[in-house]
Amino acid sequence: MKVENGCVVAPVPDGIDLKEEILRLKKEKNAIILAHYYTVGEIQDVADFVGDSLALAQIAERLDNDIIVMCGVHFMGETVKILCPDKKVLVPDLNAGCSLADSCPAPELEKFIKEHPGHTVVSYVNTSAAVKALTDIVVTSGNAMKVINSLPEDEKIIFGPDRNLGNYINAETGRDMVLWDGACHVHEKFSLEKILELKRQHPEAKVLVHPECPAPVRLVADKVGSTAVLLKWATESDADEFIVATESGILHEMKRKCPGKTFIPAPPEDSTCACNDCAYMKLNTMRKLYLTLLHEAPEVHVDESIIDRARRPITRMLSLS
Numbered sequence: 001m002k003v004e005n006g007c008v009v010a011p012v013p014d015g016i017d018l019k020e021e022i023l024r025l026k027k028e029k030n031a032i033i034l035a036h037y038y039t040v041g042e043i044q045d046v047a048d049f050v051g052d053s054l055a056l057a058q059i060a061e062r063l064d065n066d067i068i069v070m071c072g073v074h075f076m077g078e079t080v081k082i083l084c085p086d087k088k089v090l091v092p093d094l095n096a097g098c099s100l101a102d103s104c105p106a107p108e109l110e111k112f113i114k115e116h117p118g119h120t121v122v123s124y125v126n127t128s129a130a131v132k133a134l135t136d137i138v139v140t141s142g143n144a145m146k147v148i149n150s151l152p153e154d155e156k157i158i159f160g161p162d163r164n165l166g167n168y169i170n171a172e173t174g175r176d177m178v179l180w181d182g183a184c185h186v187h188e189k190f191s192l193e194k195i196l197e198l199k200r201q202h203p204e205a206k207v208l209v210h211p212e213c214p215a216p217v218r219l220v221a222d223k224v225g226s227t228a229v230l231l232k233w234a235t236e237s238d239a240d241e242f243i244v245a246t247e248s249g250i251l252h253e254m255k256r257k258c259p260g261k262t263f264i265p266a267p268p269e270d271s272t273c274a275c276n277d278c279a280y281m282k283l284n285t286m287r288k289l290y291l292t293l294l295h296e297a298p299e300v301h302v303d304e305s306i307i308d309r310a311r312r313p314i315t316r317m318l319s320l321s
Contacts, residue, residue, distance in 0.1 A: 103182030
């Protein structure tokens with residue numbers, strides 16, 4: 001066995017039942033699997049917990065398993081390691097990055113902070129451990145509004161890296177936060193025109209939009225919120241049809257919780273595809289998950305000099321959530 005190009009390279013026996021083997025290995029090794037809503041359905045089905053970044057961070061903090069497998073993207077694995085430094089934290093593919101996290105390199109953010117002295121630094125959880133170490137408070141899309149509202153109205157704030165989420169918070173709260181100019185490649189690509197066309201085809205459908213989407217898309221929403229908020233709203237709504245403008249992986253859980261309702265993925269602007277996928281999230285596969293559990297690799301490592309500094313803003317977030 002070896003780890004090459006970010007994942008385990010090893011043979012998988014022909015005819016193996018991957019689901020059965022994953023469940024066996026999980027029990028044998030006292031491991032637990034966390035999966036983000038944006039991973040493929042079969043990964044979500046074998047996970048012990050499925051959620052958004054906040055829920056998974058809260059779960060990770062109280063786990064007593066020897067091994068934690070984070071099926072999501074790399075910064076999520078880092079977040080788990082920061083909260084659980086004594087645990088072995090694994091990810092199926094180290095190449096599962098994040099365009100939003102990549103848009104905010106730590107050295108550039110450090111320079112940006114120095115150019116804006118006296119500001120509280122609030123960073124979205126979709127960032128590297130090194131960026132979290134430069135941050136005063138970490139937030140998710142689910143709790144960002146609450147955290148910002150907890151700060152004094154006259155407090156100077158740097159918010160990053162997602163400009164769309166930052167603009168949404170500024171508009172909703174009347175704040176004037178200084179925004180880092182980053183964005184998620186998935187949420188940036190939703191087509192307002194195609195959503196309006198879907199709305200014409202399904203006039204009774206409610207439009208659900210993630211706050212990482214640009215303002216024109218948010219303006220046509222019946223509900224703007226994090227994946228967990230959109231899921232809850234759809235579950236409790238009397239409506240039968242929904243147009244969903246976030247990564248299409250969430251539809252698996254929406255359909256599972258609301259089997260009698262119809263969920264229509266909003267399409268991206270520059271494609272003939274009917275849905276908008278995160279290629280990084282889809283790097284998590286059953287084959288890779290099996291090999292990760294079998295060989296306990298690849299493992300997530302975070303420099304000890306960063307862990308303590310990165311944990312403080314996450315702990316502050318969790319206390320406010």
